[in-house]
Amino acid sequence: MNTTRKRFFILTGDPGVGKTTLTKKLTSSIIEKGVKASGFYTEEVRRNGVREGFDVVSLDGLRGRLARDQxxxxxxxxxxxxxxxVLVDEFEKIGLASLNQAADQNSLLVIDEIGxxxxxxxxxxxRIREVFSGISSHVILASIPVRRSDNLIEGIRNHSLAKVWLVTRENRNQLHDEIMKEIASLLAVSS
Known part of the structure; x- marks a missing residue:
């Protein structure tokens, strides 16, 4: 029996199901408990109801373009x-930089999304390979595509330290408390 505690909390699900919303809620809840967090999330950019692309937003509020309608x-x-x-340089300036400044001890690293x-x-x-190598002591909250993609993403999905939740429209509002309880137990905060 594997008694290793999970420290990689992975959300997966179809596009638009609410993974980023859940990630943001969980991150806010952890930060409110006094835990340090770093990383980024991605966010749709819409104008007049039409999606123009996606931004990358660091937890310290920096924003850049990830992708735009060509x-x-x-x-x-x-x-x-x-x-x-895809605007790789802008993504690296915000997203990659936010991962490189991550503290190790008793902190949360947020990576929304790995896609x-x-x-x-x-x-x-x-950097993703390094973070998920199991050597660092990060507690990680990340999202990955639901469908099989490349070997690195599949390695994250099947990692011995990972617990994966399939986010659906039916369960997305109930998952917060369950995931929060598990993350909080690792970071020594009350849930």
Whole structure:
């Protein structure tokens, strides 16, 4: 029997199901308990109800563009996912930097999300490998795609230190308390 305590709390689910909303709520709850947190989340950018792209937002409030509808960009971009051009330099300036400043002891590292757009950054992929190597003492809250993707993401999903929750429209409002209780027990705060 494996008695190793889980420290990687992984959310997965279909796009738009509420993973980022749940991540933000959990992060706020942890910070309110006095625990240090670093990292980033991604957020849809909409104008007049139409999605224009995605931003990367660090927990300390820095914001940059992750991706934009290619029709809104002044020219061609090297990396694309569907109709979106991925702005790797801007992502690294905010997202990667937020991971590199993470404290180790008794802190939460938030990575929303580890996916196709973010993986155009080789330094980001390298940092993800380091973070999930099991050597650091981070407690991690992260989100990954629900469908099988690449070996690194599958390694996270199947890691012995990971607990994975499938977020659905039906359970997304109930998962907060369950996940919070587990994270809080590791970070020595009351849930």
């Amino acid at each position: 029709s809104l960009l002044g020219g061609p971009v090297k990396y694309k996912v569907g109709k979106y051009g 196709k757009m973010e993986f155009f950054s080789e330094p980001f992929k390298k």
